Amino acid sequence: MTDNTLTLPDTQDLLKQIHFESSEGKIWLEEQRMLLIHSAVMGLLRKELIQTMGVERAKGFLIRFGYHTGWRDAELAKKIRPDMSHEEAFMVGPQLHAIKGMVKVTPKALDFDVESGHFFAEFDWHNSHEVEAHLANYGNSDMPVCWTLIGYASGFSSYYMNRQILFKETQCAGTGSDHCHIVGKPAEEWEDHKEHEKYLLPDPMIEQIMALQSEVSDLKDKFRSPDVEEDILINSVGHSGAFKNICHLIRKAAKSRVTVLLQGETGVGKEIVARGLHTSSDRAEQAFVAVNCACIPPDLIEAELFGVEKGAFTGATQTREGKFERANQGTIFLDEVIELTPHAQAALLRVLQESELERVGGTRTRHIDVRVIAATNEDLEVAVQEGRFRADLFYRLNVYPIYIPPLRERTEDIPLLIEHFLKKHCTLYNKKTAGISDKAMLALNQYKWPGNIRELENMIERGVILTDNNQTIGLTSFFPSLSEPSHPLNVINTQGQLAEQPQTPVPSDPGSLDKLLSDDFSLEALEKQLIDSAMEQVNGNVSKAARKLGLTRPALAYRLKKMQENN
Structure with a gap:
């Protein structure tokens, strides 16, 4: 693919996943809790990491930070755009980069095949927040400085491709170039891939600190009264x-x-x-x-x-x-x-x-x-x-x-219990998950737990079984009957704490409604017209039509089947 053929899809489907819940002090991107943080403050954090840990260790820390962020966002790609092409779904990553205010991304080349594992990509970056922070504190650098961003691109692509993809910054505005440019390929196709993969490994300093803490803990155990x-x-x-x-x-x-x-x-x-x-x-x-x-x-x-x-x-x-x-x-x-x-x-x-x-x-x-x-x-x-x-x-x-x-009277223990049961059942089923989504954690903390700890363990076990390896356990994996009005968690929805993005209200004209409600009015006929119109607009795609009508896909499929039987 060349730069003449690459276009970014519309971002409305991504923007609709963002939900500001200001009354509770929360921002959601789908089921993940997000934060709005001053770019200057992130620059100060970067500066302190460099001063405390040195350039190489700070670079590794920020690359890993970006890698895990990209990995999390890649989980959204196939959920949000299940009906789009692989290329359009992949663009969730570059577009979220821009939506979050991290960098403007312009695709220059993208050629990949998930089945075979082939991958090649080139992007231009403009207005990198990391470049601004580095120039403000240190001036021009002799090496690329977009460490978090390069980690994000590698993490996102690695999850999406089910194999290790490494991006390198071949030019950087932090070194005096007009803009940044990155190239991504499978790790083994880079001659120096081992040198770059080391940044994704845990820092030995952290292991040393943990070892010292363990020794101190052992000494305390030996001498404790x-x-x-x-x-x-x-x-x-x-x-x-x-x-x-x-x-x-x-x-x-x-x-x-x-x-x-x-x-x-x-x-x-x-x-x-x-x-x-x-x-x-x-x-x-x-x-x-x-x-x-x-x-x-x-x-x-x-x-x-x-x-x-x-x-x-x-x-x-x-x-x-x-x-x-x-x-x-x-x-x-x-x-x-x-x-x-x-x-x-x-x-x-x-x-x-x-x-x-x-x-x-x-x-x-x-x-x-x-x-x-x-x-x-x-x-x-x-x-x-x-x-x-x-x-x-x-x-x-x-x-x-x-x-x-009961568990509802000791909610402070719920996160510890969740972690305990996650380890237990991941080991039991030989699985590794990426933890629990923020919205699911909120639901688990606010649920009343009539079955107490036994119910919590059973629910965690269910979540581990239903979730694929390396994926985050979402709300529906724990609460399969959430769509039922009688489910206890729907009390939370009525309070607005877990409410989904509000739907755009349908404008109503009282005069038009009066004309519609004539003696021969048929609600069934009106529903059929709406469904037919929605299906026509999306060329028969049931998932897209369901989203237009504000229904789940199974609900629309049921109505379509019923309409066929009546015909």
């Missing part, structure tokens, strides 16, 4: 005040053998807290046995918990110990303790009071040393009043209650 040792939970999945309070209570309980009652909604992580308590106690080397009382049939629950002697009942063909005996010297976690039968409640009370039990069908009393952690998502005090739970057992369990707040 046991009296101030923090529970492992604080360092893993929470830093909110509510979470730290839980950890404080756990540390206090861990030093004794007191019975603990965990209360909270389903999915808040009661078993994780129970395991944390066990791990923090002097019983950590012994067994931790978890029992969900709701999963055991009522007529078998005593045998499961306390053991059974052979011949005690039909089906008891052998003697076996119960969960309590297996947890001896350790900890037993009784989840959904409210589901225990009255007889099992009496047996549990005896274990708590006397530290002894008898197997079902047995006559021998067995001494048991076990820490009991009970949990329920119901109010046991109410259950006592209703006669569903023994009052004496409740008072025995309620010696040391710990309330675990």
Whole structure:
């Protein structure tokens, strides 16, 4: 392709993706949060990086910064322009460069094929913000200075082509030329590609600092006093005040053998807290046995918990110990303790009071040393009043209650939990994502989480499964039913915090509407005319027609099918 054939497509489709949400202090480009920053301030940052890190390290830092920015923008290209040619979709990058005020881009040559991997491109740059900043601080340079911009072009093209593309600045206004000129090719086609690819690698200085930090952390661990040792939970999945309070209570309980009652909604992580308590106690080397009382049939629950002697009942063909005996010297976690039968409640009370039990069908009393952690998502005090739970057992369990707040009351922990579950499920599915879009993160933080941490983990797992490698997880990957009015997240939309770009209002003339609404008016016929007109304007392209009509593509496809059936 030559400079005579290269033209930039209209930018309206890109400008429509920009949404200013000034009441919330946010700017959106599709699902990514953007910033408006003074160019002069970026120049000061550049200057400080050069003074602090030196030219070469500052150059590498800014190239990587630009590379990741271009990579993110390349994800938009195929979303925004799914029906355009590859060349027009590729121009999202150069056009966003201009829209963001970074540089004016003029394409001179572009020839690429995604299938074969062939790529060659030439662009002219005018009004580079990096040139202005460098000239203001240092004057003319003896080497090209558009480091962030060259990183952006390489990152955008590498994502788009699914292979490493490197751009080089063959002339630069920062060295005295009239304008900048860049050339892009696959990395291996540059003789000195290794020299340029090194700028995309992590800076050894950062690795050195991280290594030193790790050594300091190890030293702190070795010399930390046991009296101030923090529970492992604080360092893993929470830093909110509510979470730290839980950890404080756990540390206090861990030093004794007191019975603990965990209360909270389903999915808040009661078993994780129970395991944390066990791990923090002097019983950590012994067994931790978890029992969900709701999963055991009522007529078998005593045998499961306390053991059974052979011949005690039909089906008891052998003697076996119960969960309590297996947890001896350790900890037993009784989840959904409210589901225990009255007889099992009496047996549990005896274990708590006397530290002894008898197997079902047995006559021998067995001494048991076990820490009991009970949990329920119901109010046991109410259950006592209703006669569903023994009052004496409740008072025995309620010696040391710990309330675990729902996720909606500890939203500060959501980003940490998301990061934790992303690592877990990316490893599980052998995938690597580019993180979560800013709008999706906002939605996850504002959602009320009726299923709490369990629901969050399931949602993150879904997002990892649905997202291709190296792509950002978007809003719809987490919330598949967002289009349904009943979905909780639509409350956010009504408040304007996640509202999409408002549609241009259709002008209405009351007189015209009165004429339209005659006795023989047909809404179905009007809808058909609108759809036919939209399809005609876009030469039958369903996706483009849907955008014109303000519909989703599936919604328009359904209407078209219905119209064909009626004909």
